[in-house]
Amino acid sequence: MKFARLLACLIAAVLVAPLFVVVPMSFSSTASLEFPPPGWSAAGYARFLASPDWMGALWxxxxxxxxxxxxxxxxxxPASFALxxxxFFGRGAFNLLLMMPMIVxxxxMALGYYAYFGRLRMSQSFAALIIAHTCLALPVATLILTAAIRTFDRNLERAAMNLGARPMQTFWLVTFPVLRPAMLVAALFSFIQSFDEAVIAVFLAGPDTGTLPRQMFNSFRMEADPVISAASSFLLAIVCAAILAPLAVRIVRGRAAEVPARANAART
Known part of the structure; x- marks a missing residue:
C-alpha cells in the first residue's frame, strides 16, 4: 500500500513538474522564453488577451x-448500445473501424485528411476540421460509453417497461439519468481530445480557421514568444476553475443545509 502511494506521488510529481516551469515563464519580462525569468511582468497575458490572432485561435x-x-x-x-x-454480422469489424483513429x-491520418479534403476543396475550412476532430473523439467516447453500458442493470429498464413505459420514455426516465455521468465524462474527454489536437490542425487549418494548438506551434517555431506560456497558464487556470467549481458549489450547499439543522437543534 505504501509502495502504491509512493508510486502515485512520483507519477503526479512528474506530471505536475512542467507546470513549475511554464507558469513562472508566463510572467517573464523578457521577449523570449527564459527560465528562471530575469524579471516579472504580466505583459504576456495582456498580449494574449489583446491579440486577435491568439483570441481568434482560442474561439x-x-x-x-x-x-x-x-x-x-x-x-x-447508438454505436455503444449496438456493440x-x-x-450482428461484422460486429468486430465495426468495433475495429471505430477504434481505428486511436491505432493509426x-x-x-493528417496526410489522408489533407489529400481527401483537398480533392473536395474543403481543406482550410471549419467543416474539415470538425469532421477530422470528430473522428478522433469518437473512439474515446465509445470506449467510455461501452464500459458504462456493460455495467448498467437492465432490470431497471424491464421494471419501467412492465409499469407501462414506452421505449423512449424508458430511455429518458431510466437509462439516461443512470448513464448521464458517463456521457458527461465522454463529452469532457472528447472535448479535450479535439481541443488539444495540433497535428491535423497544421495540415487542415487555414489562416482564418487556425486553432490554439496550431497558433502555439507556429509561435514557438517562429519566435518562442512568452505568450505561449501565458496561453498555457490561462488555459490551466480555466481548467482548475472548472474542476473546483462543483466542489465549491457542494461546500456552499452543505453549509446552507447546515444552517436550518443548527437552528432546529437550537430550538429543541
Whole structure:
C-alpha cells in the first residue's frame, strides 16, 4: 500500500513538474522564453488577451471542439448500445473501424485528411476540421460509453417497461439519468481530445480557421514568444476553475443545509 502511494506521488510529481516551469515563464519580462525569468511582468497575458490572432485561435478551438464533441456523442451513443446489446454480422469489424483513429498515427491520418479534403476543396475550412476532430473523439467516447453500458442493470429498464413505459420514455426516465455521468465524462474527454489536437490542425487549418494548438506551434517555431506560456497558464487556470467549481458549489450547499439543522437543534 505504501509502495502504491509512493508510486502515485512520483507519477503526479512528474506530471505536475512542467507546470513549475511554464507558469513562472508566463510572467517573464523578457521577449523570449527564459527560465528562471530575469524579471516579472504580466505583459504576456495582456498580449494574449489583446491579440486577435491568439483570441481568434482560442474561439476557433472552442467552436471546433464543441461541434466535434456533440457529433461524436450523437454517433457514439447508438454505436455503444449496438456493440454491447446486439450481435450482428461484422460486429468486430465495426468495433475495429471505430477504434481505428486511436491505432493509426495522427501524422498518417493528417496526410489522408489533407489529400481527401483537398480533392473536395474543403481543406482550410471549419467543416474539415470538425469532421477530422470528430473522428478522433469518437473512439474515446465509445470506449467510455461501452464500459458504462456493460455495467448498467437492465432490470431497471424491464421494471419501467412492465409499469407501462414506452421505449423512449424508458430511455429518458431510466437509462439516461443512470448513464448521464458517463456521457458527461465522454463529452469532457472528447472535448479535450479535439481541443488539444495540433497535428491535423497544421495540415487542415487555414489562416482564418487556425486553432490554439496550431497558433502555439507556429509561435514557438517562429519566435518562442512568452505568450505561449501565458496561453498555457490561462488555459490551466480555466481548467482548475472548472474542476473546483462543483466542489465549491457542494461546500456552499452543505453549509446552507447546515444552517436550518443548527437552528432546529437550537430550538429543541
Amino acid at each position: 476557433h478551438s472552442i467552436l471546433i471542439a464543441s461541434c466535434a464533441t456533440l457529433i461524436a456523442l450523437a454517433l457514439a451513443i 454491447v446489446r446486439h450481435t 498515427p495522427q501524422i498518417v
